[in-house]
Amino acid sequence: MELSSLNIFMLFFILFSATSTAQDIPPGSTLYASNPQQSWASPNKSFTLSFIQESKNAYFAAITYNSVPIWKAGGDPGGAVNSSAELRFLQDGNLQLVVLVGSTTSLVWQSNTSRQGINSASLDNSGNFMLKNGNVSVWTTFDNPTDTIVPEQNFTAGNVLRCGFYSFRLLSSGKISLKWNNSVEYYTYAGINVTSELNVSSPSLAMQPEGILSLLDPLLSINVLMARGSVYGDSSDGILRFVKLDCDGNMRMYSSALSEGVGNRVVRWTAVSDQCEVFGFCGSYGVCRYDEPDKVPTCGCPSRNFDPVDPNDGRKGCRMIGDIKSCQTTIMSLNNTLFLTYPPQFDTDYFTANIRACRSNCLVDAQCVASSSMADGTGACYMKRSDFITGYHSPILTSTSYVKVCDPALPNPPFSSRNEGGSAELKIGVIVLGSDYASGVPLQFSFKKLQQLTKGFVEKLGEADVYSYGMVLLEIVGGRRNFEVSPETNNRRFSLWAYEEFEKGNVGAVVDRRLVESEIDCVQATRVLQVSFWCIQEHPSFRPTMGKVVQMLEGIADVQKPPPPLFLSDGSARSSVVISSVSSSQMMAVSSLASS
Ligand SMILES: *[C@@H]1O[C@H](CO)[C@@H](O)[C@H](O)[C@H]1NC(C)=O
Ligand SMILES: *[C@@H]1O[C@H](CO)[C@@H](O)[C@H](O)[C@H]1NC(C)=O
Ligand SMILES: *[C@@H]1O[C@H](CO)[C@@H](O)[C@H](O)[C@H]1NC(C)=O
Ligand SMILES: *[C@@H]1O[C@H](CO)[C@@H](O)[C@H](O)[C@H]1NC(C)=O
Ligand SMILES: *[C@@H]1O[C@H](CO)[C@@H](O)[C@H](O)[C@H]1NC(C)=O
Ligand SMILES: *[C@@H]1O[C@H](CO)[C@@H](O)[C@H](O)[C@H]1NC(C)=O
Ligand SMILES: *[C@@H]1O[C@H](CO)[C@@H](O)[C@H](O)[C@H]1NC(C)=O
Ligand SMILES: *[C@@H]1O[C@H](CO)[C@@H](O)[C@H](O)[C@H]1NC(C)=O
Ligand SMILES: *[C@@H]1O[C@H](CO)[C@@H](O)[C@H](O)[C@H]1NC(C)=O
Numbered sequence: 159m160e161l162s163s164l165n166i167f168m169l170f171f172i173l174f175s176a177t178s179t180a181q182d183i184p185p186g187s188t189l190y191a192s193n194p195q196q197s198w199a200s201p202n203k204s205f206t207l208s209f210i211q212e213s214k215n216a217y218f219a220a221i222t223y224n225s226v227p228i229w230k231a232g233g234d235p236g237g238a239v240n241s242s243a244e245l246r247f248l249q250d251g252n253l254q255l256v257v258l259v260g261s262t263t264s265l266v267w268q269s270n271t272s273r274q275g276i277n278s279a280s281l282d283n284s285g286n287f288m289l290k291n292g293n294v295s296v297w298t299t300f301d302n303p304t305d306t307i308v309p310e311q312n313f314t315a316g317n318v319l320r321c322g323f324y325s326f327r328l329l330s331s332g333k334i335s336l337k338w339n340n341s342v343e344y345y346t347y348a349g350i351n352v353t354s355e356l357n358v359s360s361p362s363l364a365m366q367p368e369g370i371l372s373l374l375d376p377l378l379s380i381n382v383l384m385a386r387g388s389v390y391g392d393s394s395d396g397i398l399r400f401v402k403l404d405c406d407g408n409m410r411m412y413s414s415a416l417s418e419g420v421g422n423r424v425v426r427w428t429a430v431s432d433q434c435e436v437f438g439f440c441g442s443y444g445v446c447r448y449d450e451p452d453k454v455p456t457c458g459c460p461s462r463n464f465d466p467v468d469p470n471d472g473r474k475g476c477r478m479i480g481d482i483k484s485c486q487t488t489i490m491s492l493n494n495t496l497f498l499t500y501p502p503q504f505d506t507d508y509f510t511a512n513i514r515a516c517r518s519n520c521l522v523d524a525q526c527v528a529s530s531s532m533a534d535g536t537g538a539c540y541m542k543r544s545d546f547i548t549g550y551h552s553p554i555l556t557s558t559s560y561v562k563v564c565d566p567a568l569p570n571p572p573f574s575s576r577n578e579g580g581s582a583e584l585k586i587g588v589i590v591l592g593s594d595y596a597s598g599v600p601l602q603f604s605f606k607k608l609q610q611l612t613k614g615f616v617e618k619l620g621e622a623d624v625y626s627y628g629m630v631l632l633e634i635v636g637g638r639r640n641f642e643v644s645p646e647t648n649n650r651r652f653s654l655w656a657y658e659e660f661e662k663g664n665v666g667a668v669v670d671r672r673l674v675e676s677e678i679d680c681v682q683a684t685r686v687l688q689v690s691f692w693c694i695q696e697h698p699s700f701r702p703t704m705g706k707v708v709q710m711l712e713g714i715a716d717v718q719k720p721p722p723p724l725f726l727s728d729g730s731a732r733s734s735v736v737i738s739s740v741s742s743s744q745m746m747a748v749s750s751l752a753s754s
Contacts, residue, residue, distance in 0.1 A: 232267030251276025387426030441475020480564035628693020637670025
């Protein structure tokens with residue numbers, strides 16, 4: 159055979175084998191982190207297994223949809239490797255993730271599937287990667303999930319999702335549960351009342367393509383709803399919906415739409431609506447709070463008796479200066495702060511004691527490192543004796559906490575009042591509107607629903623912070639964060655710009671475009687805007703009571719034109735309205751304005 163025809167023959171052979179192996183990957187195949195083009199794809203190319211780069215020196219061998227990972231070899235962070243990594247499908251059927259160290263290799267993760275007759279691998283159109291003996295799957299990524307559940311994946315009571323200290327499980331009782339360090343259960347949910355209604359025998363979770371997480375069981379005639387995405391649709395729309403345990407300890411439902419661009423991913427549901435309630439989010443001795451302007455959860459230390467473990471990453475927690483076992487100890491008081499306590503700590507940490515005893519009992523108990531007095535009328539006091547304690551500070555928390563430190567106690571400088579406002583606002587947003595508010599998902603509501611929610615909120619919390627409520631209200635109707643500054647808002651705070659536009663009669667520009675198509679009409683939008691401007695008046699005496707807010711939203715009380723909210727601090731927001739002539743009683747007076 160001539161050399162050239164041999165070459166042509168080989169070329170044909172290679173082309174032929176390349177197409178025939180597009181679905182079946184033969185043993186001996188390898189993916190290289192240094193070659194990002196290379197991948198093993200599903201037949202219709204919707205899913206691929208390849209190396210992805212998440213930061214400068216962190217690569218993962220991952221199955222992705224629209225460049226969004228749904229499975230990572232070795233999990234996160236355990237499977238993070240550098241550019242010298244390889245994913246090897248060995249001749250003996252084992253799948254290995256290795257890193258080259260000089261001329262040798264270091265094993266990061268393996269499937270442990272040697273000598274089981276595995277002779278091919280494939281990734282199917284639902285995103286399941288299988289190691290197969292003939293047509294029988296011996297090992298699959300669906301049975302060995304890392305942090306994600308996708309449609310068609312059968313998640314059973316034996317499976318676990320993990321990231322770092324956090325894990326997600328389906329219990330044999332049919333409940334779902336989030337735990338820290340496999341023990342502290344900071345979230346649990348049962349879709350059914352198992353004891354009285356029904357029993358389950360071998361429960362499993364399934365992600366419905368349209369965005370519903372369901373519980374399935376042979377003893378149940380119906381699928382039980384466990385979580386529902388805020389926006390759901392049918393399955394043939396190029397959108398993948400999945401639930402994922404994020405490394406911040408929260409479980410979220412996401413959607414990724416091909417039409418929204420590569421890597422796009424939007425939160426549709428969050429298990430723990432208040433991120434600061436996730437145990438250990440701020441590390442040992444870390445205290446979580448919400449700060450303006452972005453209102454993301456922020457980690458700090460309880461007092462200046464502590465140093466951050468990593469000044470660039472508050473989530474790493476705090477280290478005490480000195481050793482309370484050997485130094486002269488004292489108790490540091492922390493107002494509006496709670497040290498989080500969840501099962502099974504309730505049993506060991508719970509006592510009843512008044513506030514002073516909650517403090518002094520900890521001081522005299524050698525094992526006690528901190529305590530929290532709930533100060534909610536129940537006399538509950540949690541005595542913390544573990545090395546790992548984690549706190550939450552918010553002006554709306556009634557609890558006072560105590561932490562044992564080496565003398566003298568060095569309190570933190572106080573947060574500014576604006577910081578405190580931001581936190582209350584977020585909390586109120588979460589209470590009134592649910593988890594979507596915290597996750598920044600576009601809010602969907604009808605005017606009627608808003609009335610009901612506000613009424614329920616007042617019944618639950620009474621005369622809470624009207625200012626914060628008003629900020630939340632303005633954010634909902636405007637679809638933008640109040641401190642957002644953009645060219646669209648003339649580079650001014652949204653709340654200030656919104657008032658100016660409102661005054662010019664330009665309500666349409668202020669209202670969220672997505673709401674324009676929904677149930678809310680112009681009269682209702684105007685009413686909501688006016689109520690929100692009254693609530694965020696800088697002068698507290700101008701603000702209505704929550705009871706009045708309900709009446710105004712329901713149209714029982716009419717709403718007068720509000721003065722500019724920030725008349726003191728922002729000169730440009732001044733208008734022709736004569737502030738001194740407006741009183742809070744006047745504002746409630748029956749008026750022809752905005753009635754109809
Ligand atoms: C990757 O990490 C290994 C150690 O885990 C190291 O020996 C090797 O030099 C690193 N390779 C690159 C390209 O950074
Ligand atoms: C493979 O075996 C090792 C050692 O027994 C174990 O640590 C690892 O978790 C196993 N891998 C899988 C994917 O089960
Ligand atoms: C690939 O196949 C899956 C499952 O049959 C289907 O849901 C998906 O729409 C397909 N994707 C493309 C790009 O054809
Ligand atoms: C697997 O292959 C065997 C023999 O070729 C066949 O009898 C069997 O039905 C196949 N099983 C499946 C699930 O396709
Ligand atoms: C999920 O897997 C379990 C265990 O393999 C099995 O008993 C159950 O029938 C499966 N459920 C579904 C819906 O496929
Ligand atoms: C996590 O749990 C293990 C075993 O129960 C325990 O030894 C370890 O100290 C815990 N980790 C932390 C950070 O508390
Ligand atoms: C479950 O049913 C029992 C018995 O009927 C009842 O006492 C309990 O309150 C119910 N729990 C819930 C969460 O509905
Ligand atoms: C569930 O199981 C318990 C204990 O096995 C039994 O007493 C109860 O009647 C069962 N409930 C139903 C609805 O079958
Ligand atoms: C904590 O609250 C008490 C009572 O309201 C107050 O006297 C004290 O000054 C507060 N401490 C700090 C550090 O804010």
